[in-house]
Amino acid sequence: MDIRRPSNCCCLYIRIYSTRLIKMGAQEVMMLKSSKHPCVTLSLIASMPKVFEAVQDKCITKANCKKDSKSFYIKYSFDNLQCPSLYAEDDGKSIKKPEPLPALNAMVTHGRVELLAHPLSQKYLQMKWNSYGKYIHLLNVTIYSVFLAFITCFSAQLMEHQKPITSLNITNLSHEEYIAVSKENILNVQVSHAMYVCGLAIIFYLAVNCLREVVQIYQQKVMYFMDPINLVTWLLYASALVMVAPIFGSTMYDSQFSCASLTVFLSWFNLLLLLQRFDQVGIYVVMFLEILQTLIKVLMVFSILIIAFGLAFYILLSRGEHLSFKTIPMSLVRTFSMMLGEIDFLGTYVKPFYMTNEEEKAFLPFPLPAFFILGLFMVLMPILLMNLLIGLAVGDIESVRRNAQLKRLAMQVILHTELERKLPQFLLERVDKIEIIEYPNDAKAKLGFFDSILRKWFGNPFSDDALDMVMDNGEDYVITELGKTKKKLKEITHTLEVQQQFLRLIVQKMEIKTEADDVDEGVSPSNMHQNGNSSKWTSPKIRKKLRSVLSFSNRNH
Incomplete structure (x- = not known):
């Protein structure tokens, strides 16, 4: 073989590399790197998910005993999910801290539902959830619920504690003067101690967050800034600050009441977003x-149609x-309604067409x-457009239902x-x-009691029943x-049957004889040998099939 030719060099390189891979162990192969993927695990997830699914199967071992025995155990190994090669040292210099959960994030990126729903991935996420996830998330929800309670209490106190409206002879006032006097009395708010406590708590929460x-x-x-939830969060913080700040001064403003309504809405809406993490209500x-x-x-x-009409x-x-x-x-808003x-x-x-109302x-x-x-x-708006919106909504719900397992696991990832980006490394280790x-x-x-309460009210994020609905789409x-x-x-x-029948017809026409003759049922081998000119093509069964093939071919011609 001439090694100077490029094709021969390539074949020689493939043979040498294949021989090296065969001699290497499983762990050594998983530690290999490439220019495109820093870890074999990420490469398998992106290009060969079926191979990585087999790798996941190998990472789960069961005890060699009866399944109903108390000594029966299941062992889950997470080496390949943690991508240890990303933490290796290169030329004595340590690589910077990689992205947390690289394997699971690659599954989410490439949409590998079967890999995310694998028992190994489920157990890995469950280990993370039981170690620190459920405690931190429930603590976050609890703290936010306290903040929400302060927001609601402050808004209620803002509307209830008002000084009595000054007694004026409103009959002598014009409409504009009456509105001005009413606004002045609405802004004359009596600040209570509860409002000060709520305001300080809200400001402290805003500063920390x-x-x-x-x-x-x-x-x-x-x-x-690409995530709209972050923009909603900043809008909530800004409106809450404008709502609370004037009580520490001597003057109230119209914007305080406007921001109070916006703050109450956004704070409760943000609570709805926090519930995405839980299984039963999050979907x-x-x-x-x-x-x-x-x-x-x-x-x-x-x-465009709303503006046109x-x-x-x-x-x-x-x-x-x-009016x-x-x-x-006002015409655009009325058209939308x-x-x-x-x-x-x-x-x-x-x-108005018959002019029946003389007062108007x-x-x-x-x-x-x-x-x-x-x-x-x-025709165009209430009938056509509204039915179109309903159809799109129903279609989206069906697609979300089919991909519910992927979305739920993706939220956990x-x-x-x-x-893990925020927690210190020593705590994660x-x-x-x-x-x-x-x-x-x-x-x-x-x-335990705590986990049973979570499963009852919010659902277990890693329940066994969820695995049954993993691959509805699959x-x-x-x-x-x-x-x-x-x-x-x-x-x-x-x-194949038609071709076989045509081949038999060709063999009969050419009078080709074979040594292994087929013996039809009811015909003894001795009778077949007595007739020297007989062959397998002289049996009644074969002749019947040949007639059917000939009649079929004649009809086609």
């Missing part, structure tokens, strides 16, 4: 957010003393175009990734485990592929 958000901005850089929150994203996208497109109604009805269409912004079914056909169109001066300046645009609006040995039949392995795919394979096998079998 603002520092935490600044640290996240430093760590995540531009990616921090509904995920569905809600997915449908919200779809709704925003569709409304951004079809807002809003401007048309403004031109046709604004000069007819209709809801008096200005362009009409899309939901609030058309008010009798009050807006019928009565509303009328239709252009009745025919108004009724034409209204009919067009009824993201939670533990964020926690203390709680992290390379392997776990479980005794399923041991009475001491039962759930099972449908397998069933579909099996059906296609069966159909192809039937077609191939039919084609």
